[in-house]
Amino acid sequence: MADSKDLSNSSNTSSKSLGEQTSERIVELIINNDWQIGDKLPNEYELADMLSVGRSTIREAIKALVSRNVLEIRRGAGTFISQKSGVADDPLGLTFVKDKFKLSLDLLEVRFMIEPSIASIAAVKATDEEIERMSLLCDEIEELIMKNEPYLDLDVEFHTAIAKSSKNQVIGNLIPIINKSIMMSIDVTNQKIRNETIETHREVLNAIKAHDSNDAHDAMLLHLVYNRRNIRNIIEKQKNE
Numbered sequence: 309m310a311d312s313k314d315l316s317n318s319s320n321t322s323s324k325s326l327g328e329q330t331s332e333r334i335v336e337l338i339i340n341n342d343w344q345i346g347d348k349l350p351n352e353y354e355l356a357d358m359l360s361v362g363r364s365t366i367r368e369a370i371k372a373l374v375s376r377n378v379l380e381i382r383r384g385a386g387t388f389i390s391q392k393s394g395v396a397d398d399p400l401g402l403t404f405v406k407d408k409f410k411l412s413l414d415l416l417e418v419r420f421m422i423e424p425s426i427a428s429i430a431a432v433k434a435t436d437e438e439i440e441r442m443s444l445l446c447d448e449i450e451e452l453i454m455k456n457e458p459y460l461d462l463d464v465e466f467h468t469a470i471a472k473s474s475k476n477q478v479i480g481n482l483i484p485i486i487n488k489s490i491m492m493s494i495d496v497t498n499q500k501i502r503n504e505t506i507e508t509h510r511e512v513l514n515a516i517k518a519h520d521s522n523d524a525h526d527a528m529l530l531h532l533v534y535n536r537r538n539i540r541n542i543i544e545k546q547k548n549e
Contacts, residue, residue, distance in 0.1 A: 326361065327368035333359050334369055335378065338389060349379070349387045399485050409543045415486055416536050420529070423467070426474050426483070427512055427528035428521040434473035439517055442469050446513050453502045463487070466509065470516070470528075504534040 324332075334355065343349070350358065355366045370387055373379040380390040405411045434442075445466040452459040464487040471483035508531035515523035 326365050327372060330359060330361055330365050330369035331372045334373060338378075343389055345389050345391055347389050348385075349389070351386065409539065409546075412539055413536065413543075416532060416539070419486060420532055420536075422479070423483070423532065424525045424528040426471050426476075426479055427516065428525040429474040429476070430470045431516045431519050431521040431524035433475050434470075434516050434519075438469065438473040439513075442466065442473075442513055442516065445469060446509050449509060450506050453506055459505075463505070470512070473516075504531075504538075508534060 334349075337343075337358070338349075349355065352363050352366050352370075356363045359366070370379060370381070374381060374390075377390050379387050381387050402411060430438075445462055449459045449462045449466060452462065464484055467487055468480070468484045472480040474480070508527060511527035512524060512531060515521075515527050
């Protein structure tokens with residue numbers, strides 16, 4: 309049986325269910341109150357009171373937002389705004405693409421279109437704090453490479469930091485999606501471009517530090533060229549085996 313509060317809202321003419329409408333209203337609460345990633349939401353009782361719906365509707369709405377990676381539930385702690393910021397695990401729908409090498413080249417093609425320009429903008433707009441964060445990531449990546457340890461997660465963070473320093477909110481969310489898609493597909497280079505990664509990351513970083521937009525553009529372009537060359541070499545090697 310529906311909650312009495314839920315019934316009071318059942319006469320609305322919207323084609324969306326009350327749970328869907330409540331999900332949207334919770335998102336509006338997050339935006340209007342300027343709640344940030346990692347912030348804890350009011351508890352179930354408080355949300356029900358704030359939105360004038362029953363607790364069952366709140367539970368339904370929260371469940372839907374968790375499935376969309378907007379919220380996350382931490383057992384014994386409460387409901388929090390997700391670190392994933394509403395980004396699905398596979399937003400580009402690439403999980404079932406069979407040819408992972410072709411997929412990686414296609415994703416790189418997209419990166420060629422946008423990342424050199426992003427680096428160029430970052431060289432102009434990046435703050436000292438953002439550049440310091442890039443420097444720390446660059447150091448950590450280099451340390452992992454020298455130890456022959458996996459570094460892809462930090463590689464994504466490095467490119468994401470550059471994208472976010474462009475101050476373009478769309479680009480800031482787009483780059484990690486592309487990078488994570490490459491990680492999801494397969495590390496087709498088997499991390500064979502370690503030395504090139506160290507060198508080209510440093511060149512990108514140094515250009516951004518110098519606020520030289522042209523050099524930053526070219527350094528990022530070179531970084532992507534190395535990636536593409538190595539993927540193509542691996543594909544060709546596999547064909548000949």
